[in-house]
Structure formats: C-alpha cells, structure tokens
Amino acid sequence: MPPLPACMKAKPMSELFAFFARLDQLLTANQALWRLQPLQLAQIPWAESKLLKLLDNLSLNDCEQIDQSPQLQQQTFGGLWPELFVDEIAPPAMFQPQGLSPPFWLATDIGGRKWQQILLFAEATAQAKLPVLEWCAGKGHLGRVLAQQYQHKVSSVEWQQQLCQQGEIIAEKLQLTQRFICRDVLNNPIKDLFEQQQQVVALHACGDLHRSLLVQAAAAQSQQVDILPCCYHLQQAMDYQPMSAPAQQSLLKLTKTELKLAVQGQVTGGERVRRLRQTEMLWRRAYQLWRLEVTGDPQYQPLASVPKHWFSGAFRPFAEWAAAQHQLVLPFDDDGSCYLQQAEPLLLTQRRIELVQHLFRRPLELWLVLDRALYLAEQGYQVQLQQLCDTALTPRNLLISARKLPVAAPL
Numbered sequence: 001m002p003p004l005p006a007c008m009k010a011k012p013m014s015e016l017f018a019f020f021a022r023l024d025q026l027l028t029a030n031q032a033l034w035r036l037q038p039l040q041l042a043q044i045p046w047a048e049s050k051l052l053k054l055l056d057n058l059s060l061n062d063c064e065q066i067d068q069s070p071q072l073q074q075q076t077f078g079g080l081w082p083e084l085f086v087d088e089i090a091p092p093a094m095f096q097p098q099g100l101s102p103p104f105w106l107a108t109d110i111g112g113r114k115w116q117q118i119l120l121f122a123e124a125t126a127q128a129k130l131p132v133l134e135w136c137a138g139k140g141h142l143g144r145v146l147a148q149q150y151q152h153k154v155s156s157v158e159w160q161q162q163l164c165q166q167g168e169i170i171a172e173k174l175q176l177t178q179r180f181i182c183r184d185v186l187n188n189p190i191k192d193l194f195e196q197q198q199q200v201v202a203l204h205a206c207g208d209l210h211r212s213l214l215v216q217a218a219a220a221q222s223q224q225v226d227i228l229p230c231c232y233h234l235q236q237a238m239d240y241q242p243m244s245a246p247a248q249q250s251l252l253k254l255t256k257t258e259l260k261l262a263v264q265g266q267v268t269g270g271e272r273v274r275r276l277r278q279t280e281m282l283w284r285r286a287y288q289l290w291r292l293e294v295t296g297d298p299q300y301q302p303l304a305s306v307p308k309h310w311f312s313g314a315f316r317p318f319a320e321w322a323a324a325q326h327q328l329v330l331p332f333d334d335d336g337s338c339y340l341q342q343a344e345p346l347l348l349t350q351r352r353i354e355l356v357q358h359l360f361r362r363p364l365e366l367w368l369v370l371d372r373a374l375y376l377a378e379q380g381y382q383v384q385l386q387q388l389c390d391t392a393l394t395p396r397n398l399l400i401s402a403r404k405l406p407v408a409a410p411l
C-alpha cells in the first residue's frame, strides 16, 4: 500500500470523528440560524436585539462584501458567535504543491482555472503503480495528466458518447495509455469497473455519482480512493441519506434545499458579475411580487436558472420568461417598475438573513465531506482530508484521500 504523502499534514483519521462531532453539535444547536429560506421571508426571523441592531446597520454592499470575506465575517459576527470561528472547526490544511510542469500540448481545450485544479489534483493524489479508474471523466483531462505524467494505465468512465470519443481521439494522438468506457453509471451495472489493485479518482463528481463510486470502491476494496466531491443535492432521494454511522445518528435530517446551501458559495467574479448577481436577486424578488399580484397565491414557486446576460437587459422580458415558466401572462402595459421598487427593501432583508445563514455554509459542507470520509474509515480505509487549493480557484476544494488498510493477520 503506498503511504500517504508527507505533505498531507491534513487532519489525521483519529481527529476526523471529533471534527465531525463538533460540526454536528454546532449545526444542530444553531438550526434556527441557517435552516430557513431567506427568499421567502419578508422580515428578519430572529428576536436577539444585538443581532437585529447589527443587521439593521448593514447596507446591500456591506452584505455583499462581508459575505465574500471570512475575515469580515469574523469581524462582524465573531462577538456574537465566537464558536463559529475557532480553530477546532476550521477547514483542514492546504495541500502544498511542488508544481507539475506538463508539456503545453497536454492542455487541450480546457480553461485555465480547471487546468490548475486538475494539475493540483493529479499531484496531490499521485501514486506509484496502480491502474487508475477516472469516474465521470468528461473528456478525461485528469486521466490524461495521470497517464502522461505518471505513465498510469487509465480507464475513464463517462456517459456522454461525444466526450468519450473526443477524449479517445486526444489520447490516441498523444499515444497515452488512456481508454474510455462509455456508461451511465447510475443506471447500469458498475461492479465490473472496480478492482482491488486500483486507484479510483473523481474530480467534481456530483451527489449520487460520487456516492455510487464510494460504495462500489469500498465493496471492491480498491486500494486508493481520491475524490473531490461537489453538488451534494444532485441525488435521487428527496432527503439526504447519510453514509457513515455518526451522520446516521445525527439529529440533522437534511433536505435537498439545505444540501444546496453547502455549495452556494461562488468564486468572486469581479465588479460586473457582482452587479449582475445583485440585479438577478432583485428581479427574482420583484417577479415574485408581480406573480402574487396576478395570481393571489403567496406560495413561493421556484424558477429555473438563467444565463447571467439576461440581467444586463430590461426587467420586463425577464418577468415574461419567468411568468411563462409558471404558465402565466403578465398585463401587457406594465413594465414592472413598481414591483422593482417594492422588492428593494425585501432584497435587503433577504441579504441580511443570508449573511447569517451563510456563516454555516462551510461547516455544513465539511459535515457532508466528513460523512463520506467517515464512511470510508468504517470500510477499512485510512482517510485524510485536506484543501486542494484556495477557494478562489474553486470553492469545492475539499479533497478526501483514502488508502485501504492491510487486514490484520490473525494472532
């Protein structure tokens, strides 16, 4: 079994149980602060006078800035909730890369940010000799790096035939030992893909996709498992299905909406993106008011997501698109400006509530990642957790690395 690299000064396994227990306690004790739907609230739902006074002084811009900065969060809320900012619940240590220098021609058809994540993932999880199974591989960029830099034999699994074909063409051209398996891993048998002498890797595989990997890799006792999970809410089940015993025993019974909270953090995209995001929030709130006027139905109805460019145009076309989603037609002679006006104070209230709710986003994500880490520990793995990179590169930066422990010889 390859040892864990020395650079992984991440939380060792004995600490993971205690880490989970602390997060569980924090999240459970403070449910009233984060288990709510700010978009559906018209007033601050808390009565604590210190908190109300603090929130009352915050403008939309203050909310935006504090929300993006752990330092400002601590400055603003550290006095009220010091337990949120103690080292004991801080994210694990950061991976310290030496830096891979692959040839420039290896980075085909891939954005700079993604490429950096792939290189870091490859370096952080590199091992000496096991063949690699790359889960939900897309075009197999990660597998390509592993094959080229470490001469691994890589099998890349992906359900989109086009991506498999494109990946295969590149691998052939570069004469790499990478092959593609085109398969829907949720609706087809996958047992045959897993072996004991194998490293299984998954970069940003969503909910059920990485769950299926973990269960199957554990059943096959695959030697090494390295995953960077994301999108916990992308699952078939309505509610969260805990994987480890401690999470199953937790009082937290998470809904899909609450799972989304864990992945809502975005990479700050500059002033223009920030402005578009604010416009989007205001328009969604204003449309809700318009819909209430037209239908009399106060019940919140979700809307699909739309490309950001919509929000540099006028409000009326957006409102028409939203109304069509709800099979409604809006009065033709109204540009909706009165709803925009009414939405402004509501948006400010929403952002103030979200500011508090978002303090629990990272603890919740850590809770979910630890559930997976503890599951692997229960399955006989030595597990470590670390941050692969700064959250500015990707907010989904928590890497689980597991090595199968040798079974103890009978005495």
Ligand SMILES: C[S@@+](CC[C@H](N)C(=O)[O-])C[C@H]1O[C@@H](n2cnc3c(N)ncnc32)[C@H](O)[C@@H]1O
Residues within 6 Å of the ligand: 135, 136, 137, 138, 139, 141, 157, 158, 159, 160, 163, 183, 184, 185, 186, 187, 202, 203, 204, 205, 206, 209
């Ligand atoms: C978020 S992307 C990650 C791709 C790649 N690992 C990366 O980080 O660039 C998730 C990938 O999973 C694939 N996928 C989604 N559902 C799948 C399924 N049921 N079976 C196999 N692959 C699936 C998607 O087509 C997509 O390429």
